[in-house]
Amino acid sequence: MKSKSAKKKNWAEAFRKLLLGTNDRLGLIMKTFLYVMLSALGFVYIYPILHMAVTSLKSLTDLLDPSVQWLPHQLSLDNYEKALDVMGFQEHLWDTLLVSFLPSLCQTASCALAGYAFARFRFKGKNLLMGCVLLTFIVPFPVLMVPTYTLYSDYGILGSILTMILPAVTGQGLRSAIFILIYKAFYEQTPVSLDEAARVDGASEKRIFFTIGVPLGLPAMLTTFLFSFVWYWNETYTTSLYMGNAALGDTHSVSTLLMELSKFEDSYKAYLEKVSGWAAKMGGATNVQNEAVTMAGTILTILPLLIIYFCLQRYFTEAIDRSGITGE
Amino acid sequence: MKKRRFGLVTRREMKGYIFLLPWLIGFVVFFALPLVQSFIYSLSNVKMTAAGRKMSYAGFQNYAYLFNEDTVFTGLLSAFYQDAVLRLAVILVFSLVIAMMLNHNIKGKGVYRTIFFLPIIVVSGPVLQRLMDEGATTVPLIESYGVSGIISALLPGSLANPLNSLFTQLILVLWYSGVPILIYMAGLQKIDKVVYEAALIDGAGGWVAFWKITLPALRPMILINGIYTLVFLATSGLNDVIAEINSRMFNTSFGGGYGVASAMAWVYTVTLAVGLSVIYLVTKPRKATQVEVVKTREQVRVERLHAQRAARRKGGRHEK
Numbered sequence: 001m002k003s004k005s006a007k008k009k010n011w012a013e014a015f016r017k018l019l020l021g022t023n024d025r026l027g028l029i030m031k032t033f034l035y036v037m038l039s040a041l042g043f044v045y046i047y048p049i050l051h052m053a054v055t056s057l058k059s060l061t062d063l064l065d066p067s068v069q070w071l072p073h074q075l076s077l078d079n080y081e082k083a084l085d086v087m088g089f090q091e092h093l094w095d096t097l098l099v100s101f102l103p104s105l106c107q108t109a110s111c112a113l114a115g116y117a118f119a120r121f122r123f124k125g126k127n128l129l130m131g132c133v134l135l136t137f138i139v140p141f142p143v144l145m146v147p148t149y150t151l152y153s154d155y156g157i158l159g160s161i162l163t164m165i166l167p168a169v170t171g172q173g174l175r176s177a178i179f180i181l182i183y184k185a186f187y188e189q190t191p192v193s194l195d196e197a198a199r200v201d202g203a204s205e206k207r208i209f210f211t212i213g214v215p216l217g218l219p220a221m222l223t224t225f226l227f228s229f230v231w232y233w234n235e236t237y238t239t240s241l242y243m244g245n246a247a248l249g250d251t252h253s254v255s256t257l258l259m260e261l262s263k264f265e266d267s268y269k270a271y272l273e274k275v276s277g278w279a280a281k282m283g284g285a286t287n288v289q290n291e292a293v294t295m296a297g298t299i300l301t302i303l304p305l306l307i308i309y310f311c312l313q314r315y316f317t318e319a320i321d322r323s324g325i326t327g328e
Numbered sequence: 329m330k331k332r333r334f335g336l337v338t339r340r341e342m343k344g345y346i347f348l349l350p351w352l353i354g355f356v357v358f359f360a361l362p363l364v365q366s367f368i369y370s371l372s373n374v375k376m377t378a379a380g381r382k383m384s385y386a387g388f389q390n391y392a393y394l395f396n397e398d399t400v401f402t403g404l405l406s407a408f409y410q411d412a413v414l415r416l417a418v419i420l421v422f423s424l425v426i427a428m429m430l431n432h433n434i435k436g437k438g439v440y441r442t443i444f445f446l447p448i449i450v451v452s453g454p455v456l457q458r459l460m461d462e463g464a465t466t467v468p469l470i471e472s473y474g475v476s477g478i479i480s481a482l483l484p485g486s487l488a489n490p491l492n493s494l495f496t497q498l499i500l501v502l503w504y505s506g507v508p509i510l511i512y513m514a515g516l517q518k519i520d521k522v523v524y525e526a527a528l529i530d531g532a533g534g535w536v537a538f539w540k541i542t543l544p545a546l547r548p549m550i551l552i553n554g555i556y557t558l559v560f561l562a563t564s565g566l567n568d569v570i571a572e573i574n575s576r577m578f579n580t581s582f583g584g585g586y587g588v589a590s591a592m593a594w595v596y597t598v599t600l601a602v603g604l605s606v607i608y609l610v611t612k613p614r615k616a617t618q619v620e621v622v623k624t625r626e627q628v629r630v631e632r633l634h635a636q637r638a639a640r641r642k643g644g645r646h647e648k
Contacts (some may be wrong), residue, residue, distance in 0.1 A: 112605070142570050149592075169354070170353050258452055313445070
């Protein structure tokens with residue numbers, strides 16, 4: 001009799017533990033709550049992107065039918081074909097790749113040098129200069145907008161990709177300060193004993209940097225390059241200011257996909273006029289705004305980034321751990 | 329001997345400067361000089377002529393114009409800061425909640441991390457603009473329950489407007505939490521589990537442990553996140569203030585031009601600096617303050633007894 005009730009108690013205890021958890025383990029209730037909350041929030045997070053993707057696949061009839069929300073009757077890739085044409089995708093993809101690839105490469109190199117200097121050398125005014133690095137992060141871009149614009153126009157490089165590359169080469173590109181901090185933290189964490197050994201053996205500082213510093217810093221470089229690439233890809237203020245306002249008649253002006261996306265409506269109108277001729281113009285068909293095509297254009301613009309992100313997401317999310325922000 | 333060592337040190341120092349040289353050049357050419365230049369612009373009348381730019385000193389005329397005559401810019405600026413305060417609070421709290429949930433030992437942590445970090449890849453002015461036009465930036469439920477109507481009916485305009493803009497762009501605001509989440513997570517992982525166990529033994533529940541252990545330990549992270557978030561909000565692709573400065577720069581017909589645009593930019597920068605220092609002052613790491621021990625009456629009595637006894641014993645010894 002007694003053992004039976006004790007057994008029952010045991011069961012009850014175990015059940016309670018399972019539900020509410022112990023000190024070092026989460027209970028079932030809490031766990032379910034966590035998963036539900038995280039999944040719901042995760043859905044909210046990617047809702048805009050999902051919405052975009054679904055809308056971009058809708059045909060015109062589905063688009064106008066309010067009962068069709070998530071599942072189009074048929075998947076139509078027409079919108080994508082149109083969007084490709086409207087944006088002049090091939091041509092501007094090349095521009096975009098150029099505008100994101102070259103500056104980020106330069107930035108990866110220049111910030112590595114600066115971060116290495118801050119981590120491995122002692123020199124006068126180091127703290128002051130470090131403060132200057134932070135200052136470049138905090139001061140918003142508009143303050144520098146007018147003078148740099150006149151500077152570039154005086155040198156006649158407005159509208160060329162040099163306006164992106166030159167600051168990047170000298171460590172003043174997009175959010176360079178963050179990358180310098182990442183490198184600094186990274187090089188402070190790596191041991192100096194190799195450097196010391198090389199120095200004893202009479203290697204020059206240049207050689208130490210290239211044979212020890214660079215290979216050691218590869219993970220930080222990859223992180224820097226990826227973020228830099230993404231940020232340059234997404235940049236519109238500087239690109240449209242320096243390259244969008246190029247002198248009239250300049251046929252070789254650079255235009256990125258993002259810049260094309262921001263004037264998508266106008267391009268779409270022009271496209272419709274071109275395709276359907278004057279009759280459509282008279283009939284008012286050019287006023288038709290097709291959300292599906294716009295969304296397809298948006299998806300196309302961010303698609304390369306999404307692919308990069310999902311292939312290499314580890315390097316993105318580990319960046320924070322690597323940045324030494326927690327102050328080891 | 330001593331001199332030579334000193335020489336070696338300075339030579340090392342020179343090499344440090346050499347590695348830093350590209351950045352130094354860039355700092356002077358693309359940052360420091362333009363900064364000074366833009367301040368000079370903001371104090372002058374800049375006219376574009378066929379021969380080039382013509383500048384004449386105008387004192388603080390441009391600034392006076394901004395504050396006395398121009399209503400657009402100051403309006404945009406105050407709207408931005410009203411929005412920013414609200415969004416900063418939402419982002420800081422929301423990302424902390426997410427980070428704490430992810431800090432538990434759960435499966436699929438990597439997947440969630442990937443999802444919460446994803447927006448960083450996608451946020452850019454035109455893309456966000458498209459999404460907002462589509463109405464895809466708010467939680468559908470909020471719209472269908474007419475939350476914004478309720479808010480405008482109940483609250484005065486100065487409070488209702490930022491709240492409404494928060495709700496219509498709720499997902500975008502949450503999207504800015506990607507980096508703060510990861511920073512908080514890095515901070516949370518650094519807190520020693522032993523501290524929590526000790527607190528548990530002393531009878532502190534989860535709630536108390538959060539306020540007494542987690543939050544103080546995360547203080548530096550809150551500082552970093554606050555500064556990061558404000559800077560990103562201030563330079564985001566949807567920022568009306570920047571767009572206004574940008575358009576004013578070339579719009580010479582109506583209170584525009586380089587001078588006024590520069591003055592605007594400087595006002596913006598200074599207010600931003602004030603905002604950042606407020607964040608710093610509120611969240612800066614405090615020195616460990618000594619806990620003042622409040623004695624109960626009983627303790628005081630016992631102590632007095634001990635003292636008396638000790639004195640008596642001492643006195644007794646002396647007598648001997």
